[in-house]
Amino acid sequence: MGQPSHAQRDWWRSAVIYQVYVRSFADGDGDGTGDLAGVRARLPYLAELGVDALWFNPWYLSPMKDGGYDVADYRAIDPAFGTLAEAEKLIAEARELGIRTIVDIVPNHVSDQHPWFRAALAAGPGSPERDLFHFRAGRGAHGELPPNDWPSQFVGSTEPVWTRLPDGEWYLHLFTPEQPDLNWDHPAVRREHEDILRFWFERGVAGVRIDSAALLAKDPALPEFVAGRDPNPFVDRDELHDVYRSWRRIADEYGAVFVGEVWLPDTERFTRYLRPDELHTAFNFAFLSCPWDAGRLRTSIDETLAEHAPVGAPATWVLCNHDVTRTVTRYGRTDTGFDFAAKEFGIPTDLELGTRRARAAALLSLALPGAVYLYQGEELGLPEAEVPVDRIQDPMHFRSGGSDPGRDGCRVPLPWLADAPHAGFGSGQEPWLPQPAGWASYAADRQQGDPDSVLRLYREAIRLRPVFGDGPLTWLPAPEGVLALAREDGAVCVVNLGGEPCELPPHRAVLLTSGPLDGGRLPSDTAAWLTA
Structure with missing residues (x-):
């Protein structure tokens, strides 16, 4: 078998990568939850769309306290989605259609149901098991105050990032209490994640998306966080780069790639993650959050290309993902940018205007040099759904005290067949999140027959994109x-x-x-x- 061509090795530099949020993509067994069977059945649709790779949000065993980003076992598929054998079939079947697979790794934390954390709780204070996490005594006369007052990574949340146990110790969780942070100073934590990478690369995975990639390392002294003061005690620590260099050596053995979720305002600090011996790419959040304004978009594009040029990394262009307001809705509002802190219920939206702009933005992003990430349903022109308050499941909503609508509005199950129950998402139970009235009008089968549909626009644009x-x-x-x-x-x-x-x-x-x-x-x- 010959060596892969240069174009094959560097496919990721100009790829169109489709993000699959499995729970909401397609329900193959009728239980109301999307699954791997549903994805496998829709692979021909994805091949016809013309995408080069699929990025899957976490599909691992999880209590689903945060949409699967609370992982209990990286080597097992959650039963709601299928089995490991089915994941292996999906990877292989997609590859036969010319579509590669990227999986999501969440290295900052695990689920509180992970065997390591359960063992740490059982072992008690001072045990080696607790060294894998950040357990500390509290402040105050009786340890009744948390070790520090670090802010939550859920924007708008005022809840503490420390939880006290009955034995008196506190543990750190930058997200929910069900997501204890790992101690990346511990060699066992590093070894385990290197083994996880090999586990998935051995199964044919072509790349890994790294969640919250700048958060892993913590200042062991756990000093107070002071906004604007460097170095930050838990974001973008210098020691992180040793972790990613070790990961890169493993990826290079398999010809695999990394894309990091790196939210950093400092361009120089951001590009450190993209040095030739670290991550291949990182998400471009500046472009995603940019308002619909010619001057600001041009500045965002210029700055993105300039910051990537010194390290030779390709830019990535993203209009939407599973965490942000859908493009059609965002562009139909007075404020067309995106800021987590600005999310609220009932913002007036002109969907006709938003759709027109989203269609234009699709052609802009696909014309730019680099890779494009396409979130499922964007190719259907889906708007943000208004999820009834009593059906919201996203912890961001609850940790904001109910003021933030959360992220479920962009996670509502996809419409496939206009005339089928639940718009063809599944043939059985009601979907895990309710589809709003009129959702079937966006169905893929209806758009397939309409030459002016958003779906047909995306298909043609992806087909023509190589002309650039x-x-x-x-x-x-x-x-x-x-x-x-x-x-x-x-x-x-x-x-x-x-x-x-x-x-x-x-x-x-x-x-x-x-x-x-x-x-x-x-x-x-x-x-x-x-x-x-």
Whole structure:
């Protein structure tokens, strides 16, 4: 068997990667929860969409206190989703269709039902078992105060990140109490995660997405957090880079790749994670949260490309994921950016306007150099769903005291068949989150037959995307409120974010538009792909 070509080895540099939130993708056994059987049945749909890889949110054994990000066993699939053997079949079947698999690893914490933590609780204070986590005595005359006052990583939460046990000790959890933080100074923690990586690489996984990648290391003195003071005691610690260098050596053995979830405002600190011996890529949250504004989007694109250039890493472009308000809804609001702290119930939304902008944004993101991540349902133009308060399950909602609607609105199960029960998500029980009225109008089968649908736009855009090549980006002169960029191979993308139709730049042909032209002019909130 010959060596893989350069293009095969570097597939991740320009890939379109589809994010699968298994619980909400497709229900194969009719119990109301999405599962691996559902994904396997829909692999032809994903192949027709044209994606290069699938990124799966955690599918491991979990009590599901935080959507599977509370992992009890990395070597077992949660029974709600299927079995390990079925996961292996899915990886292989996808690969036969030319689709690679990326799994999610959550190294900052585990579930409180993980064998390590249960053993630590049973062993008691001072035991070696507790050294795998952050157990501490409390402050105050009787240890009644937590060891420090670090803030929760759930934005808007005022609840403490320490929980006291009956034996008097406290344990650290930057997220929920059911997610105790691991002690990454302990060699056993490092060995275990290296073994987990090998376990999945051996099963054909092509890459790993690293959750909360900048949070693992903690200052062992556990000093108080002071905003703006460096170094931060629990974010972006220098010792983290040794962890990722060791991981990179393992990935290189298998030809696998990493994408890190790294939220850092400091560009120089961010790019350290992308050095040639560390992570291959990291998510671009600045672009995701950027408002629908030509100047700000251009600045975000320029800054993203500039910060990646020194380390030779490709940028990633993301419009939405399982944690943020869906693109159609966000772009239909007065505030078109995204900020966790700004989420609230009942924000007025113009879905027609949001859809028009989301279609244009799809063509913009797919025209940029680098990889694109597509969250399930974005290709259907799904809006954020209003989940009834009594059906919300996301802990972010509860830890905010009920003020934050949480993230369930972007996790509502997908509509597949317009005329089937539950819009074809599953044939049995009601889905685990309720689908709102009118959800069937977004169904994939209905969009398949509509040449002007969002689904057909995404399919055609992904098919045509190679015309942009792998070269750099050049901005073209354009009216105020309009973005026009050319790529090395001669393809041009123009996006009109202004209020009036604009003339297209000189071109030989129009390849694709996000909406109809107006007498040859590009309407507001519309994008076009051209050949120069």
